[in-house]
Amino acid sequence: MKGVLLWAFASPVMGQVATITALFKPDSAHPHLNKFTNTTPPSGYCQSHPQQCEINRFFSLQVPIQFHSRAPILANHASGRQGPMFRVPAEWRDLTVIHEGTGAPQQVRIRIAGIGTRVVTDDVKKLVGGADDYQIAHNRLWGSSWVYAPAPCQFTGNGFYSPDFYEFFWRTPYAGVCAKQAKYDVPWMRYDYLDFAYELETPDPLKMASGKYTGSISYAVGPLGDFDFGDVMLPTDPMVTLDFSLDVQHTLKIDIPPGGEKFELVPAGGWQGWLQAGRKPVRLFRDQTFQISASSRFKMYIECKRWATLDCVIEDAAGRRAVELQVSVSLPNGLTDLAGQPVKHRRLQAGANNAQIFEPGFYVDSAPGVLHFEVPKNEVDWMLSASVASPYSGSVTVIWDSEI
Template identity: 50%
Template structure:
């Protein structure tokens, strides 16, 4: 064997909001199964696990005498790593644990010859304490599958705790090796609704060898001494706003319209219009407004009689659907919008085309001013409402 080196394996998971399951805010594994779960997908699906096969070989350093224990141990406890969004430099914590281990052991000569029987399966059963390697020693657990040839046996064990799982020989084995390393893993990922869009990456390195994180016992030396898992969490958020046809033309009127003024001469107290919109959102976002006519005071935008230059202020606020909260965790009801971006609004679940309302209002002072100075001409102004998912 050459000098021991390291092996790298990418673990990739994706979050995309699912309109059919708006409350399912989880990452989906996108790492192709290899090894055990590729061969036995039904077993892995039943236990919600994924497996990876690494090209790592563990060779015995000498013969194994009768009664020699081959003890396998894996990092079954949760370990933490930090993943970072390269664009925003935001960080999150991911946790991983190894939930299963498997390989194929290869003997220097057929098992049935080593124990002096003619039946191939019986040879594997008699060569080890507790029968063949499909039967995992405690605290590892049986996985239900195995495959053998005269001098090899493929196995996979579940690893609920981080401890040695030992099989003892009943006869001398001149030499053997474990060909490839299969492992199953489980992830704990952050809530993607609190993460910005983009790729979050980070790495976790395990040692391999007699005293390492992955160990096949004191007699077995791997041809790689480290395995590094490179995690990539891909967050692909949705932020989409639909305004009904004609919704971009906002006409401000008194309560009940202009008829009461025309009939009785009663002046309106305020002018307003509520405009609904449909929002789909899976991520934080802020809102702001831009004004064609900036009056230079307050939070509103101006509407102007272009001939006289007289102007009044329009205040804009927003009410967001249930499931979206403000920066203090409260429902969003008539939240004033300004030219400066608001604090972030945060979805608790994925919202798919839920209705919200933009409130446009001219208050009493400006309403009175506009009526006094009206010359039969309209007061106009463009107000742009911005939904921005690029939240710091």
């Protein structure tokens, strides 16, 4: 009897990793521009042709994946897969990025919007049996210049050649195979790198919490993969992974005018009507303005030294009588409640559990809001019915909190 011992080995899948970073930080010069800024250092095509990328609204990355021919490319090959062909994931794909602190998910979309490389082979004049110059030799070898993209790829107008290579870059507005046919035998060929452009669709940053969001998406590289360059050209790495890091830096800033933290509640027109004519005040109030800058949701509520139900109270000097102090807020244009309604004299209540939540439709920068403090009529009547006059005082803390 013989025993057979089988050993199984697993090798990790290798691949290239590239990082895409984007930042949202509100800009007072462009308050309605509620979009992320791509902060990824450009490489490849967009590094060399930034104006073209700005016009097309895409970005590019170059990764050091080479492709080597595993067999000669024969003249007039019948199948596009037997020569230089390019199919990239030009359709939109979704990926999830996760807030590093809370685990909250957000959706990002990406598509590959362009493809390019440097095609290297033997001296092209020798391959075609001679030519007047190298541009003609390249064109004769492949039927046309590498600058002119086969459909459905599209022309970008950029290319560079030498005796043994041609650099090109094509737009890929649609998914599909873009192939060229050799007109002469090509004994060997190499692509020196993988250069691709991408478009991003990022979430609405005004609906995201401050902090970093990370996620990734991977693409298979090779025959029948996401980046499919045919059956002859084989990659040195089978995978490209894009790591995403989105940084949200919101603003919530409140400015109260000097002296605005201490004030008196008075009737409309002052106390003269009561002191001189005995007319009871309808209410005691004070409107306090403030400036607000906000680029994300926030909540508002009050905290009281003393309160009754959900309102704060102020007390007489002896601490025996207390009256209700109502606090409400009016917010500037651009800030609404979660139903999209304007915020005018919205009542605030005591305690974080009773907070009102508001959100911006765009970045609100140093816009005026108003806090309304009021002792209502029934409470004023009770104050004035006392046999002993006394000042009333108290304190209330108004809280704007970006942590929802």
